[in-house]
Amino acid sequence: EPEVTQTPSHQVTQMGQEVILRCVPISNHLYFYWYRQILGQKVEFLVSFYNNEISEKSEIFDDQFSVERPDGSNFTLKIRSTKLEDSAMYFCASMEGANTGELFFGEGSRLTVL
Amino acid sequence: KNEVEQSPQNLTAQEGEFITINCSYSVGISALHWLQQHPGGGIVSLFMLSSGKKKHGRLIATINIQEKHSSLHITASHPRDSAVYICAVRLNTDKLIFGTGTRLQVFP
Numbered sequence: 001e002p003e004v005t006q007t008p009s010h011q012v013t014q015m016g017q018e019v020i021l022r023c024v025p026i027s028n029h030l031y032f033y034w035y036r037q038i039l040g041q042k043v044e045f046l047v048s049f050y051n052n053e054i055s056e057k058s059e060i061f062d063d064q065f066s067v068e069r070p071d072g073s074n075f076t077l078k079i080r081s082t083k084l085e086d087s088a089m090y091f092c093a094s095m096e097g098a099n100t101g102e103l104f105f106g107e108g109s110r111l112t113v114l
Numbered sequence: 115k116n117e118v119e120q121s122p123q124n125l126t127a128q129e130g131e132f133i134t135i136n137c138s139y140s141v142g143i144s145a146l147h148w149l150q151q152h153p154g155g156g157i158v159s160l161f162m163l164s165s166g167k168k169k170h171g172r173l174i175a176t177i178n179i180q181e182k183h184s185s186l187h188i189t190a191s192h193p194r195d196s197a198v199y200i201c202a203v204r205l206n207t208d209k210l211i212f213g214t215g216t217r218l219q220v221f222p
Contacts, residue, residue, distance in 0.1 A: 031208070042215060043157070043200065048208035056208040089155055101145060101162030108155050 002026045006092050006106035013113055016081050021109045023075045023092030029104070031095040032075045034067065036060070036088040037108075043091070049075065082113045117141050120201050120213040127220050133188040135216045137201030140182065144204050148175050148186050151198040151215065160186070160199075191220045 005024045013019050025032050034046040047057045047067055054067065066078045075094075079086055092106040119138045127133055137146070148160040161168050161175040163184065168175050172191075177184040188195055201213040 033208075033210075035210070035212075037155075043202070043212040045210050045212075050208070058209065091157060093157075101147075101164075103147065103149075103159045103162075105149075105157040105159070108157075110155075 004104050004106040006109050010110045019079045021077045025094030029094035029096050033093040034077045035091045038088045087113045118213040125218045131191050133191050135186045137184045139203045147202045149200040193220045
């Protein structure tokens with residue numbers, strides 16, 4: 001069964017360092033998303049991406065965050081200068097079409113900022 | 115006030131029991147998702163609803179758009195159903211707003 005894959009599964013970084021989290025969505029999907037979940041809290045929307053551009057972003061997704069689909073398969077989330085409060089599980093998800101509805105999530109990338 | 119409220123927050127059941135988890139929301143939506151988060155953290159989509167009712171195996175999801183309410187039912191619950199069940203609403207944009215989840219434990 002096709003799946004969304006994320007790497008790394010866990011990354012530990014120093015505050016102020018840049019981090020890139022990678023996702024490979026399901027190949028025929030057109031809509032891509034990043035969500036995060038701080039430990040013990042609910043999942044939060046970060047950004048949605050369609051047709052090679054951001055379609056919506058949350059207040060969390062400030063200038064320190066960026067997304068890219070550099071090669072038509074990978075979908076990356078970059079945090080330019082990590083802060084302690086960026087420590088969270090980051091989930092990538094993809095969806096085939098706007099009205100097909102089902103979201104497919106990756107297993108998540110746990111980011112720990114020290 | 116949270117835009118998506120789930121109840122109960124925690125639920126324990128004996129194997130075989132019928133389970134109901136509720137979700138109420140206060141915003142206009144285009145769809146509602148029920149998700150399952152495993153103890154390891156992975157998230158699986160169970161249902162996407164915009165009206166009516168859907169059934170998949172022992173799981174049933176219903177939504178009442180007028181009342182802004184959805185329920186997830188599990189019939190004949192099993193210990194492997196133990197997980198966090200999350201309601202998430204899709205706004206009339208691409209944004210999902212998540213509930214805080216209902217932690218379900220089913221004991222043999």
